[in-house]
Amino acid sequence: MRHRIPLxxxxxxxxxxxxxxxxxxxxRQPVVSPQIGHNGRTTFNIFAPAADSVxxxxxxxxxxxxxxNGNTFAVxxxxxxxxxxxxxxxxxxxxxxxxxxxxxxxxxGVKITDPANVYALRDxxxxxxxxxxxxxxxxxxSVHDVPHGTVAKVWYHTDTIGADRRMTVYTPAxxxxxxxxxxxxxxxxxxxxxxxxxxxxxxxxxxxxxxMIAAGTVEPMIVVMTNGNVDMPAAPGESHLGLTPPTTDxxxxxxxxxxxxxxxxxxxxxxxxxxxxxxxxxxxxxLSMGGFHSMHISKQYPDMFDYIGLFSAAILPRDPAASxxxxxxxxxxxxxxxxAPALYWIAIxxxxxxxxxxxxxxxxxxxxxxxxxxxESDGGHIWRNWRNYLTxxxxxxFR
Amino acid sequence: MRHRIPLxxxxxxxxxxxxxxxxxxxxRQPVVSPQIGHNGRTTFNIFAPAADSVxxxxxxxxxxxxxxNGNTFAVxxxxxxxxxxxxxxxxxxxxxxxxxxxxxxxxxGVKITDPANVYALRDxxxxxxxxxxxxxxxxxxSVHDVPHGTVAKVWYHTDTIGADRRMTVYTPAxxxxxxxxxxxxxxxxxxxxxxxxxxxxxxxxxxxxxxMIAAGTVEPMIVVMTNGNVDMPAAPGESHLGLTPPTTDxxxxxxxxxxxxxxxxxxxxxxxxxxxxxxxxxxxxxLSMGGFHSMHISKQYPDMFDYIGLFSAAILPRDPAASxxxxxxxxxxxxxxxxAPALYWIAIxxxxxxxxxxxxxxxxxxxxxxxxxxxESDGGHIWRNWRNYLTxxxxxxFR
Numbered sequence: 001m002r003h004r005i006p007l008x009x010x011x012x013x014x015x016x017x018x019x020x021x022x023x024x025x026x027x028r029q030p031v032v033s034p035q036i037g038h039n040g041r042t043t044f045n046i047f048a049p050a051a052d053s054v055x056x057x058x059x060x061x062x063x064x065x066x067x068x069n070g071n072t073f074a075v076x077x078x079x080x081x082x083x084x085x086x087x088x089x090x091x092x093x094x095x096x097x098x099x100x101x102x103x104x105x106x107x108x109g110v111k112i113t114d115p116a117n118v119y120a121l122r123d124x125x126x127x128x129x130x131x132x133x134x135x136x137x138x139x140x141x142s143v144h145d146v147p148h149g150t151v152a153k154v155w156y157h158t159d160t161i162g163a164d165r166r167m168t169v170y171t172p173a174x175x176x177x178x179x180x181x182x183x184x185x186x187x188x189x190x191x192x193x194x195x196x197x198x199x200x201x202x203x204x205x206x207x208x209x210x211x212m213i214a215a216g217t218v219e220p221m222i223v224v225m226t227n228g229n230v231d232m233p234a235a236p237g238e239s240h241l242g243l244t245p246p247t248t249d250x251x252x253x254x255x256x257x258x259x260x261x262x263x264x265x266x267x268x269x270x271x272x273x274x275x276x277x278x279x280x281x282x283x284x285x286x287l288s289m290g291g292f293h294s295m296h297i298s299k300q301y302p303d304m305f306d307y308i309g310l311f312s313a314a315i316l317p318r319d320p321a322a323s324x325x326x327x328x329x330x331x332x333x334x335x336x337x338x339x340a341p342a343l344y345w346i347a348i349x350x351x352x353x354x355x356x357x358x359x360x361x362x363x364x365x366x367x368x369x370x371x372x373x374x375x376e377s378d379g380g381h382i383w384r385n386w387r388n389y390l391t392x393x394x395x396x397x398f399r
Numbered sequence: 400m401r402h403r404i405p406l407x408x409x410x411x412x413x414x415x416x417x418x419x420x421x422x423x424x425x426x427r428q429p430v431v432s433p434q435i436g437h438n439g440r441t442t443f444n445i446f447a448p449a450a451d452s453v454x455x456x457x458x459x460x461x462x463x464x465x466x467x468n469g470n471t472f473a474v475x476x477x478x479x480x481x482x483x484x485x486x487x488x489x490x491x492x493x494x495x496x497x498x499x500x501x502x503x504x505x506x507x508g509v510k511i512t513d514p515a516n517v518y519a520l521r522d523x524x525x526x527x528x529x530x531x532x533x534x535x536x537x538x539x540x541s542v543h544d545v546p547h548g549t550v551a552k553v554w555y556h557t558d559t560i561g562a563d564r565r566m567t568v569y570t571p572a573x574x575x576x577x578x579x580x581x582x583x584x585x586x587x588x589x590x591x592x593x594x595x596x597x598x599x600x601x602x603x604x605x606x607x608x609x610x611m612i613a614a615g616t617v618e619p620m621i622v623v624m625t626n627g628n629v630d631m632p633a634a635p636g637e638s639h640l641g642l643t644p645p646t647t648d649x650x651x652x653x654x655x656x657x658x659x660x661x662x663x664x665x666x667x668x669x670x671x672x673x674x675x676x677x678x679x680x681x682x683x684x685x686l687s688m689g690g691f692h693s694m695h696i697s698k699q700y701p702d703m704f705d706y707i708g709l710f711s712a713a714i715l716p717r718d719p720a721a722s723x724x725x726x727x728x729x730x731x732x733x734x735x736x737x738x739a740p741a742l743y744w745i746a747i748x749x750x751x752x753x754x755x756x757x758x759x760x761x762x763x764x765x766x767x768x769x770x771x772x773x774x775e776s777d778g779g780h781i782w783r784n785w786r787n788y789l790t791x792x793x794x795x796x797f798r
Contacts, residue, residue, distance in 0.1 A: 050451070050452075051508065053449075108449045112512070115510060143636075145639040150553045173554070242531075243530055272576075
């Protein structure tokens, strides 16, 4: 109840209780949730006196195993919460390792966000709350009192697609004040279902860049985060397609068009930002489908990128007839590696459903004698890995 | 169920069902909600077979009346939802006027966001879903296929406060491509509990500016949206104060410090953007507490702003001893009006709890013979009014 006293004072200060929408000022939750204690001990609370059952679910809960089509795989686990006499349901998870976690509550069968936690992230069609257990790499995901870069939502035009489209652009601290300095550029691509917000929000790319640049472990760079869904000019709700929920599940993501329009992205970036506009100062990386895009774009335009990062890449065979982009893979890779990229970096988790596809791709690179750096981690096709991969990849760039 | 088929195809395309976090790709809701039909007819749906009661609440529902301390005031209304055999609870609201609406569901007593609607807005400590019934001014709140400005989250340093702080900066379409053109600036301030995100998110300022500039009814301008909470460098979760819920209810918002540091905001803006750095090309406006700030800043620095907008302004007496900013109100207003601002614009709703305070302020201006423009609307202290006021105020600037 301690939050209510200052609000009541605020009420008095304003002389009277206001109208409907004014209610937000007084609409506090009677609990704090989550409460993050020592050694990763975290307690979740929700005031739900009339509910019959409440559970916690998310990546802070051990997964359950399920079967589908003969495959065994992990699904989100659930922890039942316990109701106290005051109507508050609670559960405590001990010893969470430092990490950014996502969670939801399940109240009488409905998956909801935590009413006491305003920090939520959208992952495709799901909205989950998040919290950070500090320590280790997770400290890179928090905002610290260091110089901060600028994050901008910028629209560019593409003739290839015939549309104005939205990108997220990170410019490092100092970009505005030192107007002579030019910077290298990383193009950072999202996975299927993601959009131009994914890396800066779920991926904590802004915080990672601010913190690692401030620490001197990463070169100051511009980071351009595009939208890989050709039929969606911007994230859901941010384009003229409106606020209605997205109904197109695969909005032309892997038909060659996104890859083909990428030189326009690079030209726009070089035309509008103080870049160093050459191959030695350009990197491209992506997760899952974004890894697929990075692989195809970098071999399609072998003079464009010196640094390539494939994070849990969806390296799956594509019908060469589907697009010129997917034709002559052997010849294009030969041209790319003949020019010896400075870094061809592949990372994947041992539990990733794309592990075998990546093994096959590496075997092909090995057979051809094309050099690459390989990082194999624990875990599967999850943001936790992609944030880690970014922290490992960034220090290798432009040095 | 129609959404599930393409996702299943996606599953096949990837060869296997993935791991825990991968689930987001398959985690679709079995209903569409809200469904917006003709003439504002809107149906809300939620799949909750185990729930005992579900209701709709929000500003799309007629308010109820309540009493507190002898005052009668409106509180959010509720509409019970009805359960069908398939476990889906629904309710339909007819004839909603064109507007951006906010809503939540109440499931067995817990206020939740709509699991089928990823579009949510945070208003202080509440997260609500939103939707737009098209038509009239509401069309200005939608994204249309017009040239879009850039929205950036930018950090500036202030010696007065001794901190790096975050602002939202809107630069109009064409700002990057025509590098000779200079622009006027509107400083747009939020209310109590808000932050540097409030006007661009709840206020739809980005969409309003894009649409009205494209229509030629508003001059292209830069809009700077600051954070008026002196003890919070940035919105919750966006500063080194962390992801834990905010516990300071009035983080030094009206003690004179924010007003005193404002020349640093203007200097940063003029130093980092292609502004026209004179009084004739600067406006300041704000809602509620932001109106209070705009009033005090504009009279404290009478040579700085030619256009002043007070939207439902919290014009309440302050102890002159609390800050030099609040001293000598009469003398400072006399100096401000002696220099004849181009526009001093006051708007408030008839049901606003600050109506009488604004009436008293206008009576004082009248008694002194200080000219101003007055707009009185229906309704109370609500975002609906502030969005409308912005659409009325913007066309009056810099012409």
